[in-house]
Amino acid sequence: MPCKPILLVLTNNHFDPTWRRCWDRRFTFQGKTYASYADLEEWYLLDNLELARKHREYKFEAESVVVVRKFLERHPARLAELQRLAAEGRFAVSGAGDNIVDVNMVQGESIVRNFLLGLLWVEEHLGLKTAMGVRNDGFGNSAQLPQILRGCEIDWVTGFSYSPLHGQYWRGLDGSTICHSTPTLLWLGGGCEKYPPCGRCLGAGCPACGGRGIEPALRCRLPDRIDEQRLRREGIGFVKLSPEENLPNPAIFDWVRRMRRKFDVRFAVESDLQPFVREKRARVDSPPAKELHPGVELNPNNSGCWVTRIRLKQTCRRQEHALFAAETLATLASLRGAAYPRDGLREVWRTLLFTLFHDAITATHVDPAYDELRDLQREIDAGTLAVRELALRTLAADERGALSVVNAFGLPASAVVTATVDAPKGAVTLLDPQGHPVPLLRSKSAGRGKLEIAFFARDVAALSTRTFAVRPGRAPAAPKALARPVIENARFRVIGDEHGLTAVHDKRLRRTIAQAAAHRPNELILERDEGSPWATLHPDRTREALSPKTRLISAECGDGWQRLTYGLDRTGRFLGNGHPLSFRTHVFLYEGSERVEFRTEVKWDSHNCRLRVAMPAPLRGRAVYGIPYGQLSRRSYAPSYHWAGANGDWPAIHWAGVESRGLSVALFDKGTPSYAVEQAAGSSVLLLSVLRSPAIPTYLHEPDYYSMTAFDGMRDAGDHCFERAS
Numbered sequence: 001m002p003c004k005p006i007l008l009v010l011t012n013n014h015f016d017p018t019w020r021r022c023w024d025r026r027f028t029f030q031g032k033t034y035a036s037y038a039d040l041e042e043w044y045l046l047d048n049l050e051l052a053r054k055h056r057e058y059k060f061e062a063e064s065v066v067v068v069r070k071f072l073e074r075h076p077a078r079l080a081e082l083q084r085l086a087a088e089g090r091f092a093v094s095g096a097g098d099n100i101v102d103v104n105m106v107q108g109e110s111i112v113r114n115f116l117l118g119l120l121w122v123e124e125h126l127g128l129k130t131a132m133g134v135r136n137d138g139f140g141n142s143a144q145l146p147q148i149l150r151g152c153e154i155d156w157v158t159g160f161s162y163s164p165l166h167g168q169y170w171r172g173l174d175g176s177t178i179c180h181s182t183p184t185l186l187w188l189g190g191g192c193e194k195y196p197p198c199g200r201c202l203g204a205g206c207p208a209c210g211g212r213g214i215e216p217a218l219r220c221r222l223p224d225r226i227d228e229q230r231l232r233r234e235g236i237g238f239v240k241l242s243p244e245e246n247l248p249n250p251a252i253f254d255w256v257r258r259m260r261r262k263f264d265v266r267f268a269v270e271s272d273l274q275p276f277v278r279e280k281r282a283r284v285d286s287p288p289a290k291e292l293h294p295g296v297e298l299n300p301n302n303s304g305c306w307v308t309r310i311r312l313k314q315t316c317r318r319q320e321h322a323l324f325a326a327e328t329l330a331t332l333a334s335l336r337g338a339a340y341p342r343d344g345l346r347e348v349w350r351t352l353l354f355t356l357f358h359d360a361i362t363a364t365h366v367d368p369a370y371d372e373l374r375d376l377q378r379e380i381d382a383g384t385l386a387v388r389e390l391a392l393r394t395l396a397a398d399e400r401g402a403l404s405v406v407n408a409f410g411l412p413a414s415a416v417v418t419a420t421v422d423a424p425k426g427a428v429t430l431l432d433p434q435g436h437p438v439p440l441l442r443s444k445s446a447g448r449g450k451l452e453i454a455f456f457a458r459d460v461a462a463l464s465t466r467t468f469a470v471r472p473g474r475a476p477a478a479p480k481a482l483a484r485p486v487i488e489n490a491r492f493r494v495i496g497d498e499h500g501l502t503a504v505h506d507k508r509l510r511r512t513i514a515q516a517a518a519h520r521p522n523e524l525i526l527e528r529d530e531g532s533p534w535a536t537l538h539p540d541r542t543r544e545a546l547s548p549k550t551r552l553i554s555a556e557c558g559d560g561w562q563r564l565t566y567g568l569d570r571t572g573r574f575l576g577n578g579h580p581l582s583f584r585t586h587v588f589l590y591e592g593s594e595r596v597e598f599r600t601e602v603k604w605d606s607h608n609c610r611l612r613v614a615m616p617a618p619l620r621g622r623a624v625y626g627i628p629y630g631q632l633s634r635r636s637y638a639p640s641y642h643w644a645g646a647n648g649d650w651p652a653i654h655w656a657g658v659e660s661r662g663l664s665v666a667l668f669d670k671g672t673p674s675y676a677v678e679q680a681a682g683s684s685v686l687l688l689s690v691l692r693s694p695a696i697p698t699y700l701h702e703p704d705y706y707s708m709t710a711f712d713g714m715r716d717a718g719d720h721c722f723e724r725a726s
């Protein structure tokens with residue numbers, strides 16, 4: 001009798017740890033209590049363990065480490081059971097890393113840490129070496145991901161979503177290649193229903209729902225139809241039970257029994273798929289050309305995610321840098337004999353990675369989840385500060401009246417530094433290491449005999465400290481008004497008029513690097529953006545440039561600085577609709593600085609609208625974008641307006657610019673990742689998106705399951721501040 005075709009059954013829910021629920025707290029809305037994802041994921045593992053105990057052949061997986069770690073926090077005694085199942089090849093954690101993070105808006109180092117911490121956790125706790133990476137539901141994939149994955153010993157990855165992969169292999173920017181082959185997937189599903197609160201107890205927990213507070217009857221859907229002819233033809237295939245929330249369904253065993261009449265049905269985990277892709281993986285470094293995906297990245301999609309709830313992204317970027325710096329300082333301190341705070345750093349990293357998850361930093365979540373994420377960000381700040389302070393006890397001069405500026409980068413740096421210093425007499429003078437006075441750019445009381453000062457620290461060597469002396473002194477002179485809205489330092493001359501900037505000249509290059517054309521340098525632009533947190537959904541993207549309504553407020557200079565301030569103060573009817581908006585935008589030049597710096601403060605309370613900032617440059621050329629660990633030249637593309645569409649912007653890390661022969665102009669941001677570069681005859685304009693106010697909830701509101709409408713925060717109403725430089 002011929003062998004039956006092999007049908008593998010994989011159980012691995014796609015568990016988002018935050019979006020329509022909170023991660024580790026229940027919340028109540030209109031009298032109903034909503035279970036947390038940590039609860040659901042705990043029940044998933046408990047129910048699967050129960051099935052595994054009853055059925056010796058049963059196997060299941062967890063998608064990411066964060067799910068299992070939280071489970072073990074609640075049930076530490078179950079580790080031995082998971083370890084035994086892992087040793088028997090019946091339980092595995094797929095290679096998401098700590099979680100399936102976004103890889104367009106986060107820095108390369110964070111992507112590395114996600115895989116490193118996650119994969120090592122699995123090795124240390126379960127004794128398993130993960131072979132297959134997963135990117136299920138990640139909104140796009142960076143051109144650097146193949147390189148990072150190969151560096152983490154992963155050459156086989158599945159689950160690329162939204163911007164699909166063509167062919168069996170994907171080669172990234174540096175030439176690293178990964179294989180994404182699997183046996184034929186005959187069925188993928190299980191349901192994306194969301195658990196409503198239990199109808200009897202409204203989520204509080206009662207005997208009817210087994211105390212869980214969710215409707216108990218809802219379970220993973222089973223495969224209803226598979227392509228049996230194809231399975232017979234290919235001899236092997238698999239079904240993947242991968243619902244979002246739906247807990248495992250004990251009826252799977254009846255289904256398996258029925259299917260066994262025709263097929264050799266086996267429960268499976270990742271390691272059971274490996275033999276069937278061994279040959280394809282062996283060719284990963286020399287794949288057939290026709291099997292190679294045509295392109296280095298899997299983008300763009302879900303472009304709204306690069307702007308919605310922008311504060312999350314700004315905070316993530318700041319916290320990544322702060323954590324890198326704290327880690328560097330801890331390393332330097334340990335070289336001088338201090339203990340390295342390994343545990344403290346790991347905790348902060350895990351929390352940071354959580355905020356980089358693909359429904360966290362992307363802002364595709366409800367308000368209670370946002371509040372929890374902001375609380376986690378406060379924990380990250382506190383944890384990072386603790387590590388930094390500990391290191392500085394070893395590194396910084398413990399001298400009265402000394403102020404140490406530490407450069408944690410591997411390159412020399414010059415930057416505006418702020419510090420709080422003792423000022424018993426109310427004012428201070430700052431002296432550099434040679435004893436020369438350093439101009440104070442700002443000096444304001446911080447109460448209790450302390451002063452917050454800002455100054456430009458020049459040429460602090462890589463991984464070094466420069467120590468300044470703080471002496472009692474006189475308060476800086478009051479700013480002087482400039483006769484015209486023109487500011488200047490040794491490098492730049494910035495020219496404005498009554499409504500905004502007209503040009504920026506680079507005196508060293510003797511070139512105009514920004515020039516008013518269709519838009520002015522640093523001009524704010526409102527754009528219609530009818531959409532959801534994920535995407536722009538309507539093609540009407542009418543723009544209104546705000547310069548005609550913007551007014552010069554001041555042109556001032558002081559010791560070491562010059563500044564232009566523009567603003568708009570009214571509840572206008574922009575874009576023919578009431579989109580209240582007021583803002584202040586400042587342009588700074590500091591003596592010694594090689595950058596033009598901008599800060600914009602916005603009061604925002606709008607809907608279906610987007611705010612951009614323009615930087616027009618008098619050149620045409622290649623549009624280049626910062627990406628994790630590198631840069632990438634990209635062309636413009638036709639926008640698509642659907643729930644996972646992209647509006648013409650690209651995601652960038654730190655900067656985007658235009659490069660031409662002899663001159664490149666770039667705009668640097670602080671955690672606002674969405675750029676478009678538009679080009680016309682002889683000129684280009686960089687358009688940085690800083691805010692949007694989507695009013696369409698799409699998947700945040702699915703009344704088929706339940707109605708929970710706390711998501712108005714997606715409009716991002718409130719006060720915002722954006723800094724950038726050119």
Ligand SMILES: [Zn+2]
Nearest residue numbers: 016136137358
């Ligand atoms: Zn997801």
Ligand SMILES: [Zn+2]
Nearest residue numbers: 198201206209
């Ligand atoms: Zn109940």
